[in-house]
Amino acid sequence: MSIISKNNNSCSHCNGKADIFSCLCPTELDQIDAKRIEVYFKAGELIFKQGTPNLHFLCLTKGKVKLYIEGYNEKNLIIGIVKPIEYIFGPGIYVDNIHHYSAMAIEDSQACLVDIDLFKKLMRENSDFMEEFIRKVSLLSIINFEQFISLTQKQMPGRIADVLLYLRDKVYEANPFRTTLSRQDLADMSGMSKESAIRILREFKDEGIIQVNGNEFEILNSEHLSKISQTG
Amino acid sequence: MSIISKNNNSCSHCNGKADIFSCLCPTELDQIDAKRIEVYFKAGELIFKQGTPNLHFLCLTKGKVKLYIEGYNEKNLIIGIVKPIEYIFGPGIYVDNIHHYSAMAIEDSQACLVDIDLFKKLMRENSDFMEEFIRKVSLLSIINFEQFISLTQKQMPGRIADVLLYLRDKVYEANPFRTTLSRQDLADMSGMSKESAIRILREFKDEGIIQVNGNEFEILNSEHLSKISQTG
DNA sequence: CATGCATATTGATATATGTCATTATCTTTG
DNA sequence: CAAAGATAATGACATATATCAATATGCATG
Numbered sequence: 001m002s003i004i005s006k007n008n009n010s011c012s013h014c015n016g017k018a019d020i021f022s023c024l025c026p027t028e029l030d031q032i033d034a035k036r037i038e039v040y041f042k043a044g045e046l047i048f049k050q051g052t053p054n055l056h057f058l059c060l061t062k063g064k065v066k067l068y069i070e071g072y073n074e075k076n077l078i079i080g081i082v083k084p085i086e087y088i089f090g091p092g093i094y095v096d097n098i099h100h101y102s103a104m105a106i107e108d109s110q111a112c113l114v115d116i117d118l119f120k121k122l123m124r125e126n127s128d129f130m131e132e133f134i135r136k137v138s139l140l141s142i143i144n145f146e147q148f149i150s151l152t153q154k155q156m157p158g159r160i161a162d163v164l165l166y167l168r169d170k171v172y173e174a175n176p177f178r179t180t181l182s183r184q185d186l187a188d189m190s191g192m193s194k195e196s197a198i199r200i201l202r203e204f205k206d207e208g209i210i211q212v213n214g215n216e217f218e219i220l221n222s223e224h225l226s227k228i229s230q231t232g
Numbered sequence: 233m234s235i236i237s238k239n240n241n242s243c244s245h246c247n248g249k250a251d252i253f254s255c256l257c258p259t260e261l262d263q264i265d266a267k268r269i270e271v272y273f274k275a276g277e278l279i280f281k282q283g284t285p286n287l288h289f290l291c292l293t294k295g296k297v298k299l300y301i302e303g304y305n306e307k308n309l310i311i312g313i314v315k316p317i318e319y320i321f322g323p324g325i326y327v328d329n330i331h332h333y334s335a336m337a338i339e340d341s342q343a344c345l346v347d348i349d350l351f352k353k354l355m356r357e358n359s360d361f362m363e364e365f366i367r368k369v370s371l372l373s374i375i376n377f378e379q380f381i382s383l384t385q386k387q388m389p390g391r392i393a394d395v396l397l398y399l400r401d402k403v404y405e406a407n408p409f410r411t412t413l414s415r416q417d418l419a420d421m422s423g424m425s426k427e428s429a430i431r432i433l434r435e436f437k438d439e440g441i442i443q444v445n446g447n448e449f450e451i452l453n454s455e456h457l458s459k460i461s462q463t464g
Numbered sequence: 465c466a467t468g469c470a471t472a473t474t475g476a477t478a479t480a481t482g483t484c485a486t487t488a489t490c491t492t493t494g
Numbered sequence: 495c496a497a498a499g500a501t502a503a504t505g506a507c508a509t510a511t512a513t514c515a516a517t518a519t520g521c522a523t524g
Binding site for chain 1: 372
Binding site: 155156192193195196199214 | 510511512513514520
Protein backbone atom coordinates (compact mmCIF):
# COMPACT_ATOMS: atom_id res chain seq x y z
CA MET A 1 0.00 0.00 0.00
CA SER A 2 1.49 3.30 -1.09
CA ILE A 3 0.55 6.70 0.23
CA ILE A 4 0.49 9.78 -1.97
CA SER A 5 -0.99 12.87 -0.46
CA LYS A 6 -2.17 15.93 -2.32
CA ASN A 7 -1.89 14.63 -5.87
CA ASN A 8 -3.37 16.48 -8.82
CA ASN A 9 -6.93 15.38 -8.05
CA SER A 10 -8.82 17.48 -5.56
CA CYS A 11 -11.96 16.97 -3.50
CA SER A 12 -13.91 19.24 -5.77
CA HIS A 13 -13.10 16.82 -8.56
CA CYS A 14 -15.02 14.09 -6.75
CA ASN A 15 -17.63 16.50 -5.56
CA GLY A 16 -20.00 16.04 -8.48
CA LYS A 17 -20.60 12.41 -7.70
CA ALA A 18 -19.97 12.41 -3.99
CA ASP A 19 -23.25 13.90 -2.84
CA ILE A 20 -22.47 14.33 0.81
CA PHE A 21 -19.61 16.73 0.16
CA SER A 22 -21.75 18.92 -2.05
CA CYS A 23 -23.04 20.38 1.21
CA LEU A 24 -19.64 21.83 1.94
CA CYS A 25 -18.57 25.28 0.82
CA PRO A 26 -15.20 25.74 -0.97
CA THR A 27 -13.45 26.79 2.24
CA GLU A 28 -14.61 23.66 3.98
CA LEU A 29 -13.63 21.46 1.06
CA ASP A 30 -10.19 23.02 1.11
CA GLN A 31 -9.75 21.99 4.72
CA ILE A 32 -10.45 18.40 3.76
CA ASP A 33 -8.30 18.66 0.67
CA ALA A 34 -5.39 19.85 2.76
CA LYS A 35 -5.59 16.98 5.21
CA ARG A 36 -6.78 14.08 3.10
CA ILE A 37 -4.48 11.19 2.27
CA GLU A 38 -4.79 9.25 -0.92
CA VAL A 39 -4.03 5.55 -0.67
CA TYR A 40 -3.88 2.68 -3.15
CA PHE A 41 -4.78 -0.88 -2.22
CA LYS A 42 -4.14 -3.98 -4.26
CA ALA A 43 -6.90 -6.55 -4.59
CA GLY A 44 -6.93 -8.72 -1.50
CA GLU A 45 -5.33 -6.13 0.75
CA LEU A 46 -6.89 -5.34 4.09
CA ILE A 47 -7.96 -1.71 4.38
CA PHE A 48 -8.79 -1.85 8.05
CA LYS A 49 -9.47 -4.58 10.51
CA GLN A 50 -12.29 -5.07 12.95
CA GLY A 51 -11.15 -4.14 16.44
CA THR A 52 -8.51 -1.59 15.42
CA PRO A 53 -8.84 2.16 16.06
CA ASN A 54 -11.11 3.99 13.66
CA LEU A 55 -9.24 7.17 12.79
CA HIS A 56 -10.45 7.99 9.29
CA PHE A 57 -13.49 8.53 7.25
CA LEU A 58 -12.92 6.81 3.92
CA CYS A 59 -14.01 7.81 0.45
CA LEU A 60 -13.61 5.13 -2.19
CA THR A 61 -12.61 6.61 -5.55
CA LYS A 62 -11.61 3.50 -7.47
CA GLY A 63 -12.08 -0.26 -7.22
CA LYS A 64 -14.34 -2.26 -4.93
CA VAL A 65 -14.29 -3.11 -1.27
CA LYS A 66 -16.03 -5.75 0.80
CA LEU A 67 -17.13 -4.98 4.35
CA TYR A 68 -17.41 -7.97 6.63
CA ILE A 69 -17.93 -8.84 10.24
CA GLU A 70 -15.56 -11.43 11.58
CA GLY A 71 -17.75 -13.75 13.60
CA TYR A 72 -17.33 -17.09 15.29
CA ASN A 73 -15.37 -20.10 14.06
CA GLU A 74 -13.49 -18.13 11.42
CA LYS A 75 -16.77 -17.35 9.72
CA ASN A 76 -17.29 -13.97 8.09
CA LEU A 77 -20.47 -12.14 7.30
CA ILE A 78 -20.21 -9.74 4.37
CA ILE A 79 -22.50 -6.80 5.08
CA GLY A 80 -21.88 -4.90 1.87
CA ILE A 81 -19.81 -4.23 -1.22
CA VAL A 82 -18.72 -0.63 -1.76
CA LYS A 83 -18.05 0.92 -5.15
CA PRO A 84 -16.88 4.42 -6.19
CA ILE A 85 -17.82 7.03 -5.25
CA GLU A 86 -19.12 5.87 -1.91
CA TYR A 87 -18.05 6.22 1.70
CA ILE A 88 -16.85 3.80 4.25
CA PHE A 89 -17.41 4.71 7.88
CA GLY A 90 -18.40 2.65 10.83
CA PRO A 91 -20.67 3.25 13.78
CA GLY A 92 -17.59 3.37 16.00
CA ILE A 93 -16.81 6.96 15.00
CA TYR A 94 -19.13 8.38 17.62
CA VAL A 95 -19.01 5.53 20.10
CA ASP A 96 -15.66 3.94 20.83
CA ASN A 97 -13.42 4.85 17.90
CA ILE A 98 -13.07 1.20 17.03
CA HIS A 99 -13.84 -0.53 13.74
CA HIS A 100 -16.76 -2.89 14.14
CA TYR A 101 -16.15 -4.62 10.84
CA SER A 102 -13.24 -5.18 8.49
CA ALA A 103 -12.76 -3.82 4.99
CA MET A 104 -10.83 -5.52 2.21
CA ALA A 105 -10.19 -4.47 -1.38
CA ILE A 106 -11.61 -7.04 -3.80
CA GLU A 107 -10.20 -5.11 -6.76
CA ASP A 108 -7.26 -2.75 -7.05
CA SER A 109 -8.64 0.27 -5.26
CA GLN A 110 -7.99 3.85 -4.38
CA ALA A 111 -9.37 5.77 -1.44
CA CYS A 112 -9.12 9.11 0.30
CA LEU A 113 -8.71 9.08 4.04
CA VAL A 114 -10.08 12.03 5.96
CA ASP A 115 -9.16 12.59 9.56
CA ILE A 116 -12.10 11.80 11.81
CA ASP A 117 -11.64 14.86 14.00
CA LEU A 118 -11.74 17.22 11.05
CA PHE A 119 -14.79 15.37 9.84
CA LYS A 120 -16.53 15.74 13.18
CA LYS A 121 -15.62 19.41 13.32
CA LEU A 122 -17.23 20.06 9.94
CA MET A 123 -20.29 18.15 11.03
CA ARG A 124 -20.66 20.45 14.02
CA GLU A 125 -20.26 23.56 11.93
CA ASN A 126 -22.40 22.66 8.95
CA SER A 127 -25.80 21.22 9.68
CA ASP A 128 -26.57 20.44 6.04
CA PHE A 129 -23.48 18.28 5.98
CA MET A 130 -24.54 16.72 9.25
CA GLU A 131 -28.01 15.91 7.99
CA GLU A 132 -26.59 14.35 4.85
CA PHE A 133 -24.34 12.23 7.00
CA ILE A 134 -27.22 11.05 9.17
CA ARG A 135 -29.15 10.29 6.01
CA LYS A 136 -26.28 8.06 4.90
CA VAL A 137 -26.07 6.29 8.23
CA SER A 138 -29.83 5.78 8.22
CA LEU A 139 -29.84 4.40 4.71
CA LEU A 140 -27.19 1.91 5.71
CA SER A 141 -29.31 0.89 8.63
CA ILE A 142 -32.34 0.32 6.41
CA ILE A 143 -30.33 -1.78 3.98
CA ASN A 144 -29.06 -3.67 7.00
CA PHE A 145 -32.59 -4.51 8.08
CA GLU A 146 -33.32 -5.92 4.66
CA GLN A 147 -30.28 -8.16 4.74
CA PHE A 148 -31.24 -9.12 8.26
CA ILE A 149 -34.64 -10.35 7.13
CA SER A 150 -33.19 -12.03 4.08
CA LEU A 151 -30.68 -13.99 6.13
CA THR A 152 -32.94 -14.93 9.02
CA GLN A 153 -36.23 -15.63 7.27
CA LYS A 154 -35.42 -16.88 3.80
CA GLN A 155 -34.13 -20.25 2.74
CA MET A 156 -30.98 -20.66 0.71
CA PRO A 157 -32.45 -20.14 -2.77
CA GLY A 158 -34.05 -16.86 -1.66
CA ARG A 159 -30.83 -15.66 -0.11
CA ILE A 160 -28.73 -16.49 -3.16
CA ALA A 161 -31.32 -14.76 -5.32
CA ASP A 162 -30.97 -11.66 -3.16
CA VAL A 163 -27.20 -11.72 -3.53
CA LEU A 164 -27.38 -12.05 -7.31
CA LEU A 165 -29.88 -9.22 -7.61
CA TYR A 166 -27.79 -7.07 -5.28
CA LEU A 167 -24.67 -7.64 -7.35
CA ARG A 168 -26.43 -6.89 -10.61
CA ASP A 169 -28.39 -3.86 -9.46
CA LYS A 170 -26.29 -2.26 -6.78
CA VAL A 171 -22.70 -3.31 -7.30
CA TYR A 172 -21.94 -3.94 -10.96
CA GLU A 173 -25.02 -2.31 -12.46
CA ALA A 174 -24.62 -4.62 -15.43
CA ASN A 175 -25.86 -7.93 -16.76
CA PRO A 176 -23.91 -10.07 -17.41
CA PHE A 177 -21.39 -9.05 -14.81
CA ARG A 178 -17.97 -10.37 -13.91
CA THR A 179 -17.11 -10.45 -10.23
CA THR A 180 -13.88 -10.87 -8.28
CA LEU A 181 -15.83 -12.33 -5.36
CA SER A 182 -15.05 -15.96 -4.64
CA ARG A 183 -17.71 -18.59 -3.99
CA GLN A 184 -16.74 -18.33 -0.34
CA ASP A 185 -17.53 -14.61 -0.52
CA LEU A 186 -20.94 -15.31 -2.03
CA ALA A 187 -21.52 -17.77 0.80
CA ASP A 188 -20.43 -15.14 3.33
CA MET A 189 -22.93 -12.72 1.83
CA SER A 190 -25.79 -15.17 2.14
CA GLY A 191 -24.93 -16.79 5.45
CA MET A 192 -24.38 -20.33 4.31
CA SER A 193 -21.55 -22.76 3.59
CA LYS A 194 -19.53 -22.43 0.39
CA GLU A 195 -20.78 -25.83 -0.78
CA SER A 196 -24.40 -24.85 -0.31
CA ALA A 197 -23.91 -21.62 -2.26
CA ILE A 198 -22.34 -23.56 -5.14
CA ARG A 199 -25.18 -26.07 -5.13
CA ILE A 200 -27.88 -23.38 -5.31
CA LEU A 201 -26.03 -21.63 -8.14
CA ARG A 202 -25.93 -24.90 -10.04
CA GLU A 203 -29.65 -25.41 -9.48
CA PHE A 204 -30.37 -21.93 -10.84
CA LYS A 205 -28.17 -22.71 -13.82
CA ASP A 206 -29.89 -26.05 -14.46
CA GLU A 207 -33.26 -24.32 -14.35
CA GLY A 208 -32.09 -21.73 -16.85
CA ILE A 209 -32.49 -18.85 -14.44
CA ILE A 210 -28.86 -17.79 -14.66
CA GLN A 211 -25.81 -18.45 -16.77
CA VAL A 212 -22.52 -19.02 -14.95
CA ASN A 213 -19.09 -19.10 -16.47
CA GLY A 214 -16.40 -19.01 -13.84
CA ASN A 215 -16.80 -15.59 -12.33
CA GLU A 216 -19.11 -14.24 -14.98
CA PHE A 217 -22.79 -14.33 -14.10
CA GLU A 218 -25.79 -13.50 -16.22
CA ILE A 219 -29.32 -13.34 -14.95
CA LEU A 220 -31.46 -14.82 -17.70
CA ASN A 221 -34.84 -14.93 -16.00
CA SER A 222 -35.22 -11.87 -13.84
CA GLU A 223 -38.86 -12.46 -12.96
CA HIS A 224 -38.24 -15.99 -11.78
CA LEU A 225 -35.28 -14.87 -9.68
CA SER A 226 -37.31 -12.08 -8.09
CA LYS A 227 -40.05 -14.55 -7.33
CA ILE A 228 -37.57 -16.86 -5.63
CA SER A 229 -36.32 -13.90 -3.64
CA GLN A 230 -39.85 -13.12 -2.50
CA THR A 231 -41.11 -16.60 -1.74
CA GLY A 232 -38.00 -17.20 0.32
CA MET B 233 -54.97 4.68 23.91
CA SER B 234 -55.60 7.96 25.66
CA ILE B 235 -53.80 11.19 25.00
CA ILE B 236 -53.00 13.63 27.75
CA SER B 237 -50.72 16.48 26.86
CA LYS B 238 -48.85 18.75 29.24
CA ASN B 239 -49.52 16.90 32.47
CA ASN B 240 -47.70 17.74 35.66
CA ASN B 241 -44.52 15.98 34.57
CA SER B 242 -42.12 17.99 32.45
CA CYS B 243 -39.18 17.14 30.23
CA SER B 244 -36.77 18.37 32.84
CA HIS B 245 -38.22 15.75 35.16
CA CYS B 246 -37.02 13.02 32.81
CA ASN B 247 -33.87 14.88 32.05
CA GLY B 248 -31.76 13.28 34.74
CA LYS B 249 -32.08 9.84 33.24
CA ALA B 250 -32.59 10.72 29.61
CA ASP B 251 -29.03 11.55 28.69
CA ILE B 252 -29.61 12.86 25.20
CA PHE B 253 -31.79 15.71 26.41
CA SER B 254 -29.21 16.84 28.93
CA CYS B 255 -27.54 18.52 25.96
CA LEU B 256 -30.44 20.90 25.62
CA CYS B 257 -30.65 24.22 27.42
CA PRO B 258 -33.84 25.15 29.34
CA THR B 259 -35.19 27.20 26.44
CA GLU B 260 -34.82 24.27 24.10
CA LEU B 261 -36.37 21.88 26.58
CA ASP B 262 -39.31 24.23 26.93
CA GLN B 263 -39.91 24.04 23.19
CA ILE B 264 -40.15 20.28 23.45
CA ASP B 265 -42.23 20.48 26.59
CA ALA B 266 -44.70 22.75 24.84
CA LYS B 267 -45.19 20.42 21.88
CA ARG B 268 -44.79 16.98 23.35
CA ILE B 269 -47.75 14.65 23.68
CA GLU B 270 -48.02 12.13 26.44
CA VAL B 271 -49.67 8.84 25.52
CA TYR B 272 -50.59 5.69 27.39
CA PHE B 273 -50.61 2.27 25.79
CA LYS B 274 -52.03 -0.91 27.22
CA ALA B 275 -50.00 -4.12 26.99
CA GLY B 276 -50.45 -5.57 23.52
CA GLU B 277 -51.30 -2.27 21.86
CA LEU B 278 -49.53 -1.27 18.69
CA ILE B 279 -47.58 1.96 19.08
CA PHE B 280 -46.73 2.32 15.43
CA LYS B 281 -46.70 0.02 12.46
CA GLN B 282 -44.02 -0.69 9.90
CA GLY B 283 -44.80 1.15 6.68
CA THR B 284 -46.75 4.02 8.25
CA PRO B 285 -45.49 7.62 8.32
CA ASN B 286 -42.90 8.34 10.97
CA LEU B 287 -43.93 11.65 12.48
CA HIS B 288 -42.64 11.45 16.03
CA PHE B 289 -39.60 10.82 18.06
CA LEU B 290 -40.65 8.70 21.01
CA CYS B 291 -39.43 8.70 24.58
CA LEU B 292 -40.55 5.76 26.68
CA THR B 293 -41.22 6.79 30.28
CA LYS B 294 -43.01 3.70 31.60
CA GLY B 295 -43.49 0.06 30.62
CA LYS B 296 -41.75 -1.97 27.95
CA VAL B 297 -41.94 -2.05 24.18
CA LYS B 298 -40.86 -4.61 21.61
CA LEU B 299 -39.53 -3.46 18.24
CA TYR B 300 -39.96 -5.93 15.43
CA ILE B 301 -39.59 -6.18 11.70
CA GLU B 302 -42.50 -7.80 9.95
CA GLY B 303 -40.93 -10.16 7.47
CA TYR B 304 -42.14 -12.89 5.18
CA ASN B 305 -44.83 -15.49 5.87
CA GLU B 306 -46.19 -13.63 8.89
CA LYS B 307 -42.86 -14.07 10.62
CA ASN B 308 -41.55 -11.31 12.85
CA LEU B 309 -38.03 -10.54 13.91
CA ILE B 310 -37.75 -8.75 17.24
CA ILE B 311 -34.78 -6.40 17.04
CA GLY B 312 -34.96 -5.07 20.57
CA ILE B 313 -36.88 -4.49 23.78
CA VAL B 314 -37.03 -0.91 25.02
CA LYS B 315 -37.37 0.09 28.66
CA PRO B 316 -37.63 3.50 30.38
CA ILE B 317 -36.06 5.94 29.91
CA GLU B 318 -35.02 5.13 26.38
CA TYR B 319 -35.89 6.44 22.95
CA ILE B 320 -37.59 4.91 20.00
CA PHE B 321 -36.76 6.34 16.62
CA GLY B 322 -36.24 4.72 13.28
CA PRO B 323 -33.81 5.28 10.44
CA GLY B 324 -36.71 6.58 8.37
CA ILE B 325 -36.59 10.00 10.07
CA TYR B 326 -33.94 11.27 7.70
CA VAL B 327 -34.71 9.07 4.73
CA ASP B 328 -38.34 8.52 3.80
CA ASN B 329 -40.34 9.40 6.91
CA ILE B 330 -41.60 5.85 7.07
CA HIS B 331 -41.38 3.39 9.95
CA HIS B 332 -39.12 0.48 9.03
CA TYR B 333 -40.24 -1.63 11.96
CA SER B 334 -43.24 -1.88 14.23
CA ALA B 335 -43.44 -1.14 17.95
CA MET B 336 -45.80 -2.81 20.40
CA ALA B 337 -46.24 -2.34 24.12
CA ILE B 338 -45.58 -5.58 25.99
CA GLU B 339 -46.51 -3.99 29.30
CA ASP B 340 -48.78 -1.05 30.10
CA SER B 341 -46.65 1.81 28.90
CA GLN B 342 -46.37 5.55 28.74
CA ALA B 343 -44.47 7.57 26.18
CA CYS B 344 -43.83 11.14 25.11
CA LEU B 345 -44.17 11.93 21.45
CA VAL B 346 -42.06 14.77 20.08
CA ASP B 347 -42.73 16.21 16.68
CA ILE B 348 -40.02 15.15 14.25
CA ASP B 349 -39.67 18.58 12.68
CA LEU B 350 -39.03 20.24 16.02
CA PHE B 351 -36.57 17.50 16.78
CA LYS B 352 -34.71 18.05 13.52
CA LYS B 353 -34.69 21.79 14.10
CA LEU B 354 -33.05 21.35 17.50
CA MET B 355 -30.53 18.96 15.98
CA ARG B 356 -29.51 21.62 13.49
CA GLU B 357 -29.19 24.29 16.14
CA ASN B 358 -27.42 22.32 18.84
CA SER B 359 -24.47 20.23 17.74
CA ASP B 360 -24.01 18.62 21.15
CA PHE B 361 -27.54 17.33 20.89
CA MET B 362 -26.82 16.21 17.34
CA GLU B 363 -23.71 14.33 18.35
CA GLU B 364 -25.54 12.61 21.17
CA PHE B 365 -28.19 11.57 18.69
CA ILE B 366 -25.66 10.14 16.29
CA ARG B 367 -24.05 8.33 19.19
CA LYS B 368 -27.40 6.73 19.95
CA VAL B 369 -27.97 5.73 16.35
CA SER B 370 -24.47 4.29 16.16
CA LEU B 371 -24.88 2.32 19.35
CA LEU B 372 -28.05 0.81 17.95
CA SER B 373 -26.16 -0.13 14.84
CA ILE B 374 -23.43 -1.87 16.84
CA ILE B 375 -25.96 -3.82 18.88
CA ASN B 376 -27.59 -4.71 15.58
CA PHE B 377 -24.36 -6.18 14.28
CA GLU B 378 -24.09 -8.38 17.35
CA GLN B 379 -27.59 -9.71 16.92
CA PHE B 380 -26.83 -10.20 13.24
CA ILE B 381 -23.87 -12.43 14.04
CA SER B 382 -25.76 -14.25 16.75
CA LEU B 383 -28.63 -15.09 14.43
CA THR B 384 -26.61 -15.99 11.36
CA GLN B 385 -23.67 -17.82 12.86
CA LYS B 386 -24.85 -19.47 16.04
CA GLN B 387 -26.95 -22.56 16.46
CA MET B 388 -30.15 -22.54 18.44
CA PRO B 389 -28.70 -23.07 21.94
CA GLY B 390 -26.29 -20.16 21.42
CA ARG B 391 -29.07 -17.91 20.21
CA ILE B 392 -31.38 -18.75 23.11
CA ALA B 393 -28.48 -18.18 25.50
CA ASP B 394 -27.99 -14.74 23.97
CA VAL B 395 -31.65 -13.92 24.42
CA LEU B 396 -31.66 -15.00 28.06
CA LEU B 397 -28.52 -13.00 28.83
CA TYR B 398 -29.96 -9.99 27.01
CA LEU B 399 -33.16 -10.14 29.02
CA ARG B 400 -31.35 -10.52 32.32
CA ASP B 401 -28.65 -7.90 31.71
CA LYS B 402 -30.24 -5.33 29.44
CA VAL B 403 -33.99 -5.51 29.85
CA TYR B 404 -34.96 -6.63 33.34
CA GLU B 405 -31.61 -6.16 35.03
CA ALA B 406 -32.62 -8.81 37.52
CA ASN B 407 -32.27 -12.52 38.17
CA PRO B 408 -34.71 -14.17 38.44
CA PHE B 409 -36.86 -12.07 36.15
CA ARG B 410 -40.48 -12.30 35.11
CA THR B 411 -41.26 -11.45 31.52
CA THR B 412 -44.42 -10.65 29.61
CA LEU B 413 -42.85 -11.97 26.43
CA SER B 414 -44.51 -15.09 25.05
CA ARG B 415 -42.57 -18.13 23.84
CA GLN B 416 -43.37 -16.93 20.34
CA ASP B 417 -41.67 -13.64 21.19
CA LEU B 418 -38.59 -15.45 22.46
CA ALA B 419 -38.58 -17.38 19.18
CA ASP B 420 -38.91 -14.14 17.23
CA MET B 421 -35.93 -12.74 19.10
CA SER B 422 -33.77 -15.73 18.25
CA GLY B 423 -34.94 -16.42 14.72
CA MET B 424 -36.40 -19.87 15.19
CA SER B 425 -39.76 -21.59 15.52
CA LYS B 426 -41.70 -21.38 18.76
CA GLU B 427 -41.38 -25.14 19.22
CA SER B 428 -37.62 -25.04 18.87
CA ALA B 429 -37.33 -22.24 21.40
CA ILE B 430 -39.39 -24.22 23.89
CA ARG B 431 -37.27 -27.31 23.30
CA ILE B 432 -34.00 -25.49 23.94
CA LEU B 433 -35.40 -23.90 27.08
CA ARG B 434 -36.36 -27.32 28.34
CA GLU B 435 -32.88 -28.66 27.59
CA PHE B 436 -31.34 -25.79 29.54
CA LYS B 437 -33.72 -26.56 32.38
CA ASP B 438 -32.91 -30.27 32.33
CA GLU B 439 -29.22 -29.47 32.45
CA GLY B 440 -29.76 -27.20 35.45
CA ILE B 441 -28.60 -24.10 33.61
CA ILE B 442 -31.83 -22.22 34.15
CA GLN B 443 -34.99 -22.47 36.17
CA VAL B 444 -38.28 -21.84 34.37
CA ASN B 445 -41.64 -21.33 35.94
CA GLY B 446 -44.16 -20.08 33.46
CA ASN B 447 -42.88 -16.65 32.60
CA GLU B 448 -40.36 -16.47 35.40
CA PHE B 449 -36.81 -17.30 34.41
CA GLU B 450 -33.76 -17.68 36.57
CA ILE B 451 -30.27 -18.18 35.27
CA LEU B 452 -28.63 -20.65 37.63
CA ASN B 453 -25.35 -21.29 35.84
CA SER B 454 -24.17 -18.07 34.31
CA GLU B 455 -20.77 -19.39 33.22
CA HIS B 456 -22.24 -22.35 31.40
CA LEU B 457 -24.77 -20.14 29.64
CA SER B 458 -22.07 -17.70 28.56
CA LYS B 459 -20.04 -20.59 27.27
CA ILE B 460 -22.97 -21.83 25.22
CA SER B 461 -23.38 -18.32 23.86
CA GLN B 462 -19.75 -18.25 22.80
CA THR B 463 -19.38 -21.72 21.35
CA GLY B 464 -22.48 -21.08 19.29
C1' DC C 465 5.31 -27.54 -20.16
C1' DA C 466 5.07 -29.76 -15.68
C1' DT C 467 4.25 -29.03 -10.94
C1' DG C 468 2.02 -27.40 -7.08
C1' DC C 469 -1.42 -24.74 -4.82
C1' DA C 470 -5.80 -22.51 -4.44
C1' DT C 471 -10.36 -22.61 -5.64
C1' DA C 472 -14.42 -24.85 -7.32
C1' DT C 473 -17.44 -28.86 -7.72
C1' DT C 474 -19.73 -33.02 -6.54
C1' DG C 475 -21.69 -36.85 -3.78
C1' DA C 476 -22.61 -39.20 0.49
C1' DT C 477 -23.87 -38.55 4.96
C1' DA C 478 -24.84 -36.40 9.49
C1' DT C 479 -27.17 -32.91 11.86
C1' DA C 480 -29.96 -28.95 12.88
C1' DT C 481 -34.22 -27.14 12.47
C1' DG C 482 -39.06 -26.68 10.97
C1' DT C 483 -43.69 -28.59 10.54
C1' DC C 484 -47.62 -30.92 11.92
C1' DA C 485 -50.65 -33.13 15.05
C1' DT C 486 -51.81 -33.93 19.79
C1' DT C 487 -52.13 -33.08 24.46
C1' DA C 488 -51.51 -30.17 28.47
C1' DT C 489 -51.77 -25.98 30.94
C1' DC C 490 -53.19 -21.56 31.92
C1' DT C 491 -56.57 -17.50 31.60
C1' DT C 492 -60.54 -15.41 30.74
C1' DT C 493 -65.36 -15.04 30.81
C1' DG C 494 -70.13 -15.99 31.43
C1' DC D 495 -67.31 -23.28 38.67
C1' DA D 496 -67.53 -24.73 33.83
C1' DA D 497 -66.51 -23.76 29.26
C1' DA D 498 -63.88 -21.83 25.80
C1' DG D 499 -59.94 -19.88 23.92
C1' DA D 500 -55.25 -18.90 24.11
C1' DT D 501 -50.69 -20.32 25.02
C1' DA D 502 -47.33 -23.89 26.05
C1' DA D 503 -45.28 -28.45 25.65
C1' DT D 504 -44.26 -32.78 23.52
C1' DG D 505 -43.36 -36.39 19.99
C1' DA D 506 -43.00 -38.07 15.29
C1' DC D 507 -41.52 -36.87 11.14
C1' DA D 508 -39.91 -34.15 7.02
C1' DT D 509 -36.60 -31.18 5.22
C1' DA D 510 -32.98 -27.77 4.97
C1' DT D 511 -28.40 -27.23 5.59
C1' DA D 512 -23.64 -28.33 7.12
C1' DT D 513 -19.82 -31.33 7.05
C1' DC D 514 -16.55 -34.37 5.20
C1' DA D 515 -14.07 -36.57 1.69
C1' DA D 516 -12.98 -36.96 -3.00
C1' DT D 517 -12.23 -35.08 -7.44
C1' DA D 518 -11.85 -31.50 -10.80
C1' DT D 519 -10.49 -27.20 -12.56
C1' DG D 520 -8.00 -23.12 -12.99
C1' DC D 521 -3.83 -20.42 -12.21
C1' DA D 522 0.72 -19.18 -10.92
C1' DT D 523 5.58 -20.48 -10.81
C1' DG D 524 9.84 -22.34 -11.96
